[in-house]
Amino acid sequence: MTPECAAPSLRHARTPLVRWIVGAARRLRTALDDLVLGSTCAGCGTPGSVLCAVCAHHLHDLSGLLTTRVGVAPVVACGPYRGTLRQVIIASKDRGVRSLARPLGALAARHAFRHLPTDGRVLLVPVPSSPAAMRRRGYDHVGELGRVVARRLRARGVRVRLRHRLVRVRSVRDQAGLGRDDRLGNQRGSMRWRGAPPDAPIVIIDDIVTTGATLREACRAVEAAGGRPVLALALAHTALSRPALVLDPARERPA
Numbered sequence: 001m002t003p004e005c006a007a008p009s010l011r012h013a014r015t016p017l018v019r020w021i022v023g024a025a026r027r028l029r030t031a032l033d034d035l036v037l038g039s040t041c042a043g044c045g046t047p048g049s050v051l052c053a054v055c056a057h058h059l060h061d062l063s064g065l066l067t068t069r070v071g072v073a074p075v076v077a078c079g080p081y082r083g084t085l086r087q088v089i090i091a092s093k094d095r096g097v098r099s100l101a102r103p104l105g106a107l108a109a110r111h112a113f114r115h116l117p118t119d120g121r122v123l124l125v126p127v128p129s130s131p132a133a134m135r136r137r138g139y140d141h142v143g144e145l146g147r148v149v150a151r152r153l154r155a156r157g158v159r160v161r162l163r164h165r166l167v168r169v170r171s172v173r174d175q176a177g178l179g180r181d182d183r184l185g186n187q188r189g190s191m192r193w194r195g196a197p198p199d200a201p202i203v204i205i206d207d208i209v210t211t212g213a214t215l216r217e218a219c220r221a222v223e224a225a226g227g228r229p230v231l232a233l234a235l236a237h238t239a240l241s242r243p244a245l246v247l248d249p250a251r252e253r254p255a
């Protein structure tokens with residue numbers, strides 16, 4: 001059983017000692033991140049915590065985007081890949097500031113909640129990092145993001161389970177600098193669903209969506225296993241914003 005599977009029962013069983021240990025672990029993580037960043041805000045560089053109040057408010061105020069332009073399940077992204085959001089993602093992804101998974105995960109959960117099916121269960125499935133990216137970063141940053149998103153969605157009453165069921169079956173080139181068609185070809189056939197077939201609608205999660213090639217491949221692998229992708233969730237979008245297609249607003253629910 002993964003830690004996420006055990007989370008609901010642990011939450012109810014938390015004693016003051018367990019809460020103190022969890023809080024101490026969080027403080028230790030933040031202290032380690034302060035060492036990485038030199039106690040500056042990841043968004044603006046202001047001395048202090050890893051995310052200052054101004055940047056936290058900026059993230060909170062992002063309006064998000066829902067689009068069908070990438071040709072897979074509807075994609076919701078929290079905001080454009082620029083400014084504060086970009087800086088915070090880079091710090092989390094490439095500079096090892098792992099405590100930023102909490103505010104980023106909370107942000108993603110808030111945007112996902114508005115567009116999830118209003119009843120039933122969902123499986124939250126992270127896009128797998130390449131082995132090279134895992135070695136370089138030392139951890140699975142999308143997986144950590146997924147853990148926070150699942151926890152936050154459960155706190156809102158969503159019946160969500162985190163499942164790391166997508167795996168890479170071949171390596172892909174670095175997507176930076178590739179055009180849309182090259183990205184599609186680069187990703188095609190690179191993922192596979194492992195384990196039992198999906199038993200609930202699927203929400204795919206990734207960090208940044210550009211052409212949607214990675215999300216397309218993730219959805220293809222899900223469908224090949226008999227699953228049904230209902231939403232793709234990303235922290236940020238790049239080329240999707242020209243122009244955005246907002247789906248049926250009636251599907252939204254208050255954040």
Ligand SMILES: [Zn+2]
Pocket residue numbers: 041042043044045046051052053054055056
């Ligand atoms: Zn800041």
